[in-house]
Amino acid sequence: MGLQEDLIAALDAERVSTGNDDRRRHGTDESWHPPAAPDIVVYPRSTEECAAVVRLCKRHGTPIVPFGAGTSLEGHIAALEGGVSIDTAQMDQILRLSVEDMDVTVQAGVTRRQLDTRLRPEGVFFSVDPGADASVGGMVATGASGTTSVRYGTMRENVINLTVVTADGEIVKTKSRARKSSAGYDLTRLFIGSEGTLGLITEITLRLQPTPESMTSAACAFPTLDNAVDAVIEVLAHAIPVARIELLDDAQIDAVNRHFELQLEVAPTLMLEFHGTPAETEAQAKDVEAIANGHGALGFAWAADETERRALWHARHGAYESARALRPGAQGFTTDACVPISNLAAMLKETKQDLDESGLTAPIVGHVGDGNFHLAILVDPDDADELQRAKDLNDRLVRRAIAYDGTCTGEHGVGYGKAAFLELEHGPHALAMMRAIKTALDPDGLFNPGKVLGPVPD
Numbered sequence: 001m002g003l004q005e006d007l008i009a010a011l012d013a014e015r016v017s018t019g020n021d022d023r024r025r026h027g028t029d030e031s032w033h034p035p036a037a038p039d040i041v042v043y044p045r046s047t048e049e050c051a052a053v054v055r056l057c058k059r060h061g062t063p064i065v066p067f068g069a070g071t072s073l074e075g076h077i078a079a080l081e082g083g084v085s086i087d088t089a090q091m092d093q094i095l096r097l098s099v100e101d102m103d104v105t106v107q108a109g110v111t112r113r114q115l116d117t118r119l120r121p122e123g124v125f126f127s128v129d130p131g132a133d134a135s136v137g138g139m140v141a142t143g144a145s146g147t148t149s150v151r152y153g154t155m156r157e158n159v160i161n162l163t164v165v166t167a168d169g170e171i172v173k174t175k176s177r178a179r180k181s182s183a184g185y186d187l188t189r190l191f192i193g194s195e196g197t198l199g200l201i202t203e204i205t206l207r208l209q210p211t212p213e214s215m216t217s218a219a220c221a222f223p224t225l226d227n228a229v230d231a232v233i234e235v236l237a238h239a240i241p242v243a244r245i246e247l248l249d250d251a252q253i254d255a256v257n258r259h260f261e262l263q264l265e266v267a268p269t270l271m272l273e274f275h276g277t278p279a280e281t282e283a284q285a286k287d288v289e290a291i292a293n294g295h296g297a298l299g300f301a302w303a304a305d306e307t308e309r310r311a312l313w314h315a316r317h318g319a320y321e322s323a324r325a326l327r328p329g330a331q332g333f334t335t336d337a338c339v340p341i342s343n344l345a346a347m348l349k350e351t352k353q354d355l356d357e358s359g360l361t362a363p364i365v366g367h368v369g370d371g372n373f374h375l376a377i378l379v380d381p382d383d384a385d386e387l388q389r390a391k392d393l394n395d396r397l398v399r400r401a402i403a404y405d406g407t408c409t410g411e412h413g414v415g416y417g418k419a420a421f422l423e424l425e426h427g428p429h430a431l432a433m434m435r436a437i438k439t440a441l442d443p444d445g446l447f448n449p450g451k452v453l454g455p456v457p458d
Contacts, residue, residue, distance in 0.1 A: 033075035055169030068138025074415025108137025127152035143193030150369030212275035252363035259322035338410030372410035419454035
């Protein structure tokens with residue numbers, strides 16, 4: 001039998017698709033990168049079914065591209081060599097929740113909002129918040145982070161263990177549920193950020209946090225980006241445990257004002273949130289306000305209640321869509337540089353100057369407490385010259401970040417869009433080590449070929 005017939009026998013006809021629309025959707029993400037459709041899409045419901053699919057793909061020598069929610073931004077899900085897209089959407093079970101241990105085990109297709117809905121009545125929450133309603137498996141695969149990472153950490157700090165299917169179709173658990181272990185290599189973190197190139201992530205155990213008794217939010221405008229960044233550096237130096245501290249430039253504030261009907265001052269702005277008891281959040285807010293005033297703050301716009309707090313963060317999470325609304329019909333070309341925070345002010349200043357000289361429109365937003373920021377470059381996808389200018393701007397931005405001892409990607413991942421920068425960032429010997437790991441775990445190169453490390457060298 002052919003691969004399609006074998007897959008139908010292993011699953012069922014309804015969960016094996018070769019329809020053009022389904023294939024096209026599974027080769028297209030949210031980025032500007034050209035899509036590439038797989039040959040077949042399958043929908044397993046368990047780790048065992050995933051293992052059966054991988055074994056069949058290995059037997060037929062067919063590439064495998066894992067698929068979560070399709071919200072990635074660097075071409076991660078493009079099937080560059082065709083093959084089988086393994087969609088985890090039907091792997092949506094929350095398998096175990098332990099409030100006592102403050103952890104939860106989920107299948108890879110569970111989405112962030114689905115998990116939040118289940119956890120909220122228990123008085124706990126999962127802290128990593130990338131904005132999009134991404135799948136947990138996808139968040140692990142890309143090493144995602146988000147607005148709360150300055151306090152609670154990224155996926156690397158919040159994943160306890162994984163269940164993965166190897167290139168041989170074997171099922172492996174990377175670690176126990178113990179909060180610490182010195183037993184062997186750290187396989188869990190090897191797979192976090194591997195972008196589907198080393199194996200198929202099917203189950204995840206996550207660290208949880210208690211829901212804060214009190215949450216307070218505010219927006220604080222500054223005369224310049226330098227003033228805002230300097231204030232953040234001082235806040236962090238004083239070890240004030242802010243839960244969120246996000247930076248939006250004047251162009252991005254103008255965009256969210258228009259799109260979400262807000263009245264924020266159009267200036268470089270920090271969006272802040274404080275978690276704790278009422279007394280703790282009040283003390284944190286007062287300390288941060290005093291520091292901000294020392295750096296020329298133009299005033300705090302406090303969220304008066306929970307409705308206003310949610311509206312403020314809804315606008316922050318909608319920064320990308322509001323930026324695109326500035327130029328209807330334009331495509332968003334997103335960047336993802338991250339530098340040590342001490343270099344952030346210089347990095348932003350040079351980037352702003354470069355942006356102005358390019359003639360492109362690109363609001364800036366970022367997780368400033370981590371030194372991570374994004375440009376949403378608005379381009380006409382049919383204008384080859386404009387797209388090339390955007391690519392050139394991104395190239396200079398990445399090289400500038402690496403020169404400032406930073407990285408080409410703080411959270412979006414490499415995909416195939418950033419693969420060309422890995423050697424520049426890590427050096428040839430580190431890249432050779434990564435290739436050796438890839439070869440050891442996936443000797444036939446079937447898992448997401450062309451991603452992270454780029455094409456296999458001749």
